[in-house]
Amino acid sequence: MAQYARGSAVAVIRLRNPPVNALSLAVLQALEDGLKKADADPSVKAVMICGENGKFSAGADIRGFSSPKRHGLGLGPIVSLIESCQKPVVAAIEGVALGGGLEVALGCHYRIAHVKARMGLPEVTIGLLPGAEGTQRLPRLIGVPAALDMITTGKHIPATEALKLGLVDEIVEENTIEAAIRLANKVIGQPLGPRRLSLKPVPKLPNMEAFLQEAAVKVKKQARGCLAPELCFQAVRAATETPFAQGVRRERELFQVLLSSGQARALQYAFFAERAVHRWATPTGASWSSAAPQPVRRAAVIGLGTMGRGIVTSLVKANIPVVALEQDLEYLNKGRKAVMLLLEREAVKMEGGAQSLDFHNPARLQFTVDFDLLHDVDLVIEAVFENMALKKEIFHKLSKICKPGALLCTNTSALNIDEIASATSRPQQVIGTHFFSPAHVMRLLEIIYGRHTSPTAIATAMQLAKALKKVGVVVGNCFGFVGNRMMFPYVEQAVFLLEEGSRPEAVDRVVEDFGFKIGPFRMSDLAGLDVGWRSRQGQGLTGPSLPAGTAARQRQGQRYSPLPDLLCEHGRFGQKTARGWYRYERAGGRTATPDPWLHSFLAQYRDTHGIKTRFIDQEEILERCLFSLINEGFAILAEGIASGPEHLDVIYVNGYGWPKHTGGPMFYASIVGLPRVLAKLQKYSEAHPDVPRLRPNAFLKKLVAAGNPPLKDWMSYVSRQSPKL
Numbered sequence: 230m231a232q233y234a235r236g237s238a239v240a241v242i243r244l245r246n247p248p249v250n251a252l253s254l255a256v257l258q259a260l261e262d263g264l265k266k267a268d269a270d271p272s273v274k275a276v277m278i279c280g281e282n283g284k285f286s287a288g289a290d291i292r293g294f295s296s297p298k299r300h301g302l303g304l305g306p307i308v309s310l311i312e313s314c315q316k317p318v319v320a321a322i323e324g325v326a327l328g329g330g331l332e333v334a335l336g337c338h339y340r341i342a343h344v345k346a347r348m349g350l351p352e353v354t355i356g357l358l359p360g361a362e363g364t365q366r367l368p369r370l371i372g373v374p375a376a377l378d379m380i381t382t383g384k385h386i387p388a389t390e391a392l393k394l395g396l397v398d399e400i401v402e403e404n405t406i407e408a409a410i411r412l413a414n415k416v417i418g419q420p421l422g423p424r425r426l427s428l429k430p431v432p433k434l435p436n437m438e439a440f441l442q443e444a445a446v447k448v449k450k451q452a453r454g455c456l457a458p459e460l461c462f463q464a465v466r467a468a469t470e471t472p473f474a475q476g477v478r479r480e481r482e483l484f485q486v487l488l489s490s491g492q493a494r495a496l497q498y499a500f501f502a503e504r505a506v507h508r509w510a511t512p513t514g515a516s517w518s519s520a521a522p523q524p525v526r527r528a529a530v531i532g533l534g535t536m537g538r539g540i541v542t543s544l545v546k547a548n549i550p551v552v553a554l555e556q557d558l559e560y561l562n563k564g565r566k567a568v569m570l571l572l573e574r575e576a577v578k579m580e581g582g583a584q585s586l587d588f589h590n591p592a593r594l595q596f597t598v599d600f601d602l603l604h605d606v607d608l609v610i611e612a613v614f615e616n617m618a619l620k621k622e623i624f625h626k627l628s629k630i631c632k633p634g635a636l637l638c639t640n641t642s643a644l645n646i647d648e649i650a651s652a653t654s655r656p657q658q659v660i661g662t663h664f665f666s667p668a669h670v671m672r673l674l675e676i677i678y679g680r681h682t683s684p685t686a687i688a689t690a691m692q693l694a695k696a697l698k699k700v701g702v703v704v705g706n707c708f709g710f711v712g713n714r715m716m717f718p719y720v721e722q723a724v725f726l727l728e729e730g731s732r733p734e735a736v737d738r739v740v741e742d743f744g745f746k747i748g749p750f751r752m753s754d755l756a757g758l759d760v761g762w763r764s765r766q767g768q769g770l771t772g773p774s775l776p777a778g779t780a781a782r783q784r785q786g787q788r789y790s791p792l793p794d795l796l797c798e799h800g801r802f803g804q805k806t807a808r809g810w811y812r813y814e815r816a817g818g819r820t821a822t823p824d825p826w827l828h829s830f831l832a833q834y835r836d837t838h839g840i841k842t843r844f845i846d847q848e849e850i851l852e853r854c855l856f857s858l859i860n861e862g863f864a865i866l867a868e869g870i871a872s873g874p875e876h877l878d879v880i881y882v883n884g885y886g887w888p889k890h891t892g893g894p895m896f897y898a899s900i901v902g903l904p905r906v907l908a909k910l911q912k913y914s915e916a917h918p919d920v921p922r923l924r925p926n927a928f929l930k931k932l933v934a935a936g937n938p939p940l941k942d943w944m945s946y947v948s949r950q951s952p953k954l
């Protein structure tokens with residue numbers, strides 16, 4: 230709730246709802262009561278609004294958006310009530326003022342912020358728009374370009390930037406509450422009209438229409454099917470075209486559209502899913518409550534290829550001193566140059582912010598070829614290429630050199646953590662940390678525990694993820710872990726669709742129209758087709774070790790497509806060779822163009838293998854790709870590899886470009902309805918009996934038989950697991 234107190238002439242209203250002072254109905258009611266009381270009390274000359282525990286407010290209570298009680302009390306009218314107060318109202322912003330919290334502050338006549346505070350209107354990230362008149366007040370205060378940027382991206386800005394934009398009147402380094410009370414006393418009796426944002430005009434731009442048109446195109450492009458950014462834009466446009474009251478009506482209409490959209494539900498699910506995975510637990514019951522993380526004061530990274538460079542950059546950005554190691558001076562110098570370039574770019578991005586990068590100091594970042602320098606680090610991340618023998622050799626060395634207690638992490642996307650750990654004398658300290666490329670940009674960190682990994686090691690890796698500003702997701706050990714294991718059937722279906730009559734550009738378009746950042750074939754060209762080719766050669770699926778007489782399109786009685794292998798045999802590795810599933814302007818080029826060579830190659834391939842080309846519609850493309858991936862997700866849940874569907878969704882949204890506004894694959898399945906997913910898998914499986922990954926998983930069948938329970942109850946239907954730890 231909100232606590233009302235009257236000191237001298239300044240009444241204090243303190244928003245109180247731990248941990249982030251979310252605006253629940255009780256808080257709103259108390260805020261309204263406090264304002265009315267202060268207005269009515271002749272001894273009160275000014276009001277100060279602040280939050281409890283060093284945080285102003287993180288906005289409306291997101292859990293309340295699905296509550297039927299919500300309609301009783303709106304936040305907009307309360308913000309108007311603040312603004313129309315006859316006594317000056319000052320907001321004292323500490324910690325965060327986000328969403329409805331910032332809208333409350335915008336209703337105040339003055340805003341004063343602590344230098345470390347952050348402000349923003351992040352509603353767009355949970356599928357909404359600032360629905361308490363924020364889309365109308367903010368452009369009046371800071372102008373249309375800056376307001377549009379904040380509202381359509383949802384970014385949080387530091388107090389220093391807020392001051393430059395004119396969003397706050399003052400920033401302080403000392404006690405914000407005392408400074409706000411001083412300010413309130415100072416402005417008693419001053420005219421309030423000029424301080425009421427609803428009365429101000431929206432600052433004009435010489436080329437407003439042209440600016441808005443350009444901004445609309447940009448917002449639409451970035452939204453990729455997500456409704457909220459476009460509706461945020463429309464609400465701000467209304468501010469530029471209509472008087473305040475009319476703009477507010479438009480804002481409310483648009484807010485209602487978003488609130489009732491499935492996208493808002495999915496995005497809010499994604500918000501809480503991310504927090505849920507942070508509360509990790511393993512099948513043996515290890516969790517934060519049973520394990521404390523070890524401090525990481527100094528780390529090492531082995532291997533300065535693409536992944537290692539990104540990981541070093543991430544650590545430096547997190548202010549963790551790093552030793553970067555390569556096998557010889559030639560690789561070291563190449564790696565050092567690349568890391569320095571990345572860090573210089575990051576430093577430019579951070580210019581003007583509160584933090585700066587210190588990477589020229591050898592105590593913070595040291596390059597070496599000497600393994601012995603790793604003797605005193607707290608954590609090592611091995612990031613050499615995916616070769617089990619090499620990784621085992623390195624881990625054997627590490628267990629001899631590193632101090633007792635040092636955490637030994639392997640950056641692998643599929644390899645067996647237990648086998649790597651078997652090369653050391655301390656398997657309890659070995660853990661998988663699967664970074665995603667580029668590692669200094671991508672938010673996901675898959676954290677894989679092996680049979681012997683200790684809870685302390687898991688807690689330390691999770692804490693590291695947080696320090697690196699990543700989302701750590703704890704999963705069990707199996708080939709491909711969660712992310713790649715679910716990706717295999719998806720990519721497999723995409724290639725089978727080509728065999729049957731589709732084209733790469735058709736499959737990619739369907740998947741990208743669904744909202745994926747990049748379709749399976751463009752992704753494969755970007756990653757390099759040779760990576761999978763090498764792995765399949767290693768598994769004996771192709772190449773010289775394949776027994777003579779093996780059927781071209783069969784492996785162990787199951788359907789297999791040699792198409793990706795054939796492309797590699799033609800030297801088509803993707804972007805790096807300017808040819809892959811598409812052609813590119815040059816080696817390393819990024820612009821994918823459909824390739825007539827590939828089309829005739831596919832036609833010839835179908836002729837050779839007697840495959841009748843058929844037209845495949847968008848529905849079949851989407852369902853076969855997505856439902857096979859989801860099917861694997863159910864297998865993962867049933868095996869206890871992940872402790873809930875939220876884990877799979879967080880992994881896909883943050884590491885694989887799955888559109889966040891659909892929640893993630895498992896949430897999407899729950900919305901489509903499990904009976905429908907099952908029926909479709911059954912249909913496709915009957916049509917392709919030699920494709921085991923299309924066979925509906927037993928856990929999916931069990932959930933359908935149980936009456937399609939809500940996603941939050943799925944795990945209660947999993948049979949008891951054998952402990953993994």
Ligand SMILES: CC(C)(COP(=O)(O)OP(=O)(O)OC[C@H]1O[C@@H](n2cnc3c(N)ncnc32)[C@H](O)[C@@H]1OP(=O)(O)O)[C@@H](O)C(=O)NCCC(=O)NCCSC(=O)C[C@@H](O)CCCCCCCCCCCCC(=O)O
Nearest residue numbers: 251253254287288289290291293304328329359360361504
């Ligand atoms: C604030 C953060 C930056 C903090 O990050 P940090 O990493 O420090 O911590 P966590 O993210 O782990 O958060 C801690 C804890 O707090 C929970 N939480 C955070 N924010 C909210 C919130 N806004 N509502 C509810 N709960 C919240 C979080 O889930 C964690 O708890 P958990 O148990 O899950 O571990 C960061 O948290 C953050 O970015 N938060 C989101 C900020 C945001 O998106 N704000 C916008 C909210 S939407 C909004 O404000 C809309 C307004 O524009 C317009 C509203 C008009 C209609 C108003 C009607 C009011 C209806 C209220 C109904 C109430 C029903 C009832 O009372 O029964």
